[in-house]
Amino acid sequence: MSDVVRVSVGGGSPEGTNCAYLLPARGVVIDPGPPSDTAWTALRDGIADAGIAITDVDHVLLTHWHIDHAGLASRLADRADASIHAHADDTLLIGDYAAARERRCRRDRRVLERWGVPESVRDDVSSADTPSPVPDSFAVTPHGDGDTVVDVEFVHTPGHTVGHVSFRTDEGIFLGDLLLPTYTPNVGGSDTRLDDSLGQYLASLNRFESIRTDGYPGHGMEIEIPTAIDEARRHHRNRARAAFRAIATPEPSARTPWDVARELFGELRGIHAKFGAGEAAAHLRRLAELGPVERLDGTPVRYRPAIDSYPTGLLLTP
């Protein structure tokens, strides 16, 4: 019996195919996958191939509330008579699904307006954000940093979402969307509750600074954690410099996160409008915190350069 079994559960996420992970000896499934019949079949087959029965699954652990990770949790828990566990900050978005989703959609609209996203694009984002086929509500046990379930430790790693966690085990670290092999996880648009999402994300990376064990991401193949951390930091340093350039050239001006997103990414539609505006907002917000950029509050919020040129070697990390 392998210690860790990866099951590719498909899914329409822009981040690529989702991975569910089984820890057969512990009766644990991490991030069962999106709420589709195809994913369910893949998960069921994966559990059988691992040499255990579905009823041997006792605990479903979730790295964060996103539906491509958490969507199958209630179906699996029902079938296996298992319990579901997540960080307290994401529990409602998972288990109080219908009501929390309505609140989230309203908040997303408000936040997109603050970022300067035009009404027609906000409508487009809203109509692409359809309800998923999961029960309106079900039980999810809330946890905090350092909690354990069958010796699997919750490590709170906010940034991609407020309650994002990684799981530390003897078998390795399960990263969810903290670090991915070919794609930098979205920060800013992936949970509109966060204020300084980039600051929180970079602080979360600091927690795994000296880790040498294998990292199992929520999408794609295993990664070397130190290399992935270096790449994520470099990516965000470059993007912050590009965001500064967008408000500093050709003339310094006060611009919204949406203006900057269009400059950085070009045409943006549907979910990409939310992710793109969120990325720009997160970098400008972080730069305002550090000094090179001044924030002009209001709806929409605007940012303008506070200095003539971008500081060389600026580290964004808190």
Ligand SMILES: [Zn+2]
């Ligand atoms: Zn995610």
Ligand SMILES: [Zn+2]
């Ligand atoms: Zn994901």
